Amino acid sequence: MLDPLDPPALHQPLIISAALTGSWPTKEQNPNLPVTEEEIAEAAVEAAAAGAAIVHLHVRNEHGKVTCDPARYAKARDLIRAAGCDVIINMSTGGGAGQTTDEQRAEPVTLAPEIASFDCGSLNFGAGVFVNSPTFLTKLAASMREYRVRPEIECFEPGHVANGLRFIQDAAIDPPYWFQMVLGVRGGAPGTIQQLVHMVQMLPPGALWSACGIGRAQLPLGVAAMTMGGHVRTGLEDNLWYHKGELAQSNAQLVARLVRIAGEIGRPVASPAQAREILGISPLV
Ligand code: ZN
Numbered sequence: 001m002l003d004p005l006d007p008p009a010l011h012q013p014l015i016i017s018a019a020l021t022g023s024w025p026t027k028e029q030n031p032n033l034p035v036t037e038e039e040i041a042e043a044a045v046e047a048a049a050a051g052a053a054i055v056h057l058h059v060r061n062e063h064g065k066v067t068c069d070p071a072r073y074a075k076a077r078d079l080i081r082a083a084g085c086d087v088i089i090n091m092s093t094g095g096g097a098g099q100t101t102d103e104q105r106a107e108p109v110t111l112a113p114e115i116a117s118f119d120c121g122s123l124n125f126g127a128g129v130f131v132n133s134p135t136f137l138t139k140l141a142a143s144m145r146e147y148r149v150r151p152e153i154e155c156f157e158p159g160h161v162a163n164g165l166r167f168i169q170d171a172a173i174d175p176p177y178w179f180q181m182v183l184g185v186r187g188g189a190p191g192t193i194q195q196l197v198h199m200v201q202m203l204p205p206g207a208l209w210s211a212c213g214i215g216r217a218q219l220p221l222g223v224a225a226m227t228m229g230g231h232v233r234t235g236l237e238d239n240l241w242y243h244k245g246e247l248a249q250s251n252a253q254l255v256a257r258l259v260r261i262a263g264e265i266g267r268p269v270a271s272p273a274q275a276r277e278i279l280g281i282s283p284l285v
Pocket of ligand 1: 019022023056057058092094117237
């Protein structure tokens with residue numbers, strides 16, 4: 001019989017994602033941000049060594065601006081694999097919230113990454129608007145199915161969870177369902193535990209989820225997710241700081257902190273191979 005005070009999810013290996021670069025952060029804000037493909041690959045290998053099972057990638061052009069260029073994504077991926085690193089690679093289709101066209105955003109999916117982001121609705125995003133129209137999302141879901149890519153259903157507010165449930169209901173997305181609750185974006189749901197609990201409660205039984213808090217919400221939401229039986233994302237994309245007033249030295253440093261906390265609360269940390277199994281992703285050949 002299930003013990004409600006000791007649910008199996010609390011013993012499930014914790015999948016840590018490291019979001020290494022993002023679309024917006026700059027080296028001026030934190031010189032440790034990886035920007036070139038070489039830096040991104042190096043940061044991925046370090047984050048994996050520290051305990052990340054997934055690296056979430058964005059790439060930048062020669063001016064440091066966000067791009068969806070598949071050649072750059074492929075280069076970063078190939079450098080990670082050439083280093084002998086088996087971390088799961090998740091490519092962003094976000095395209096910097098209005099900086100790229102829908103067609104460009106979908107291009108990384110043609111590289112058949114193991115995971116790609118599926119931003120499940122529109123919202124104000126900082127000073128701009130992040131548009132994810134139903135037409136775009138429908139095409140993106142079909143393309144992810146064609147290339148056998150696991151969608152990471154990114155939800156910035158509760159309406160996005162409801163939208164994700166519609167795609168599931170329409171059988172446009174295959175199980176297991178993998179949600180990423182991104183909280184604390186200016187324009188989205190605030191980065192509070194109440195919001196996280198609310199959004200997680202909307203999920204169907206068996207859905208897998210991870211939490212990603214922006215800025216100062218990163219660590220509290222990560223710890224909350226771990227203790228709720230969810231998974232967690234960290235990294236310089238979401239937060240440039242280690243403590244208030246102290247810049248993070250690397251993505252790996254942020255991952256290592258989560259690994260220590262997971263150890264203290266008794267969550268084992270998933271290897272990339274274990275995470276592939278949990279997420280229904282084929283083993284790396
Ligand atoms: Zn991202």
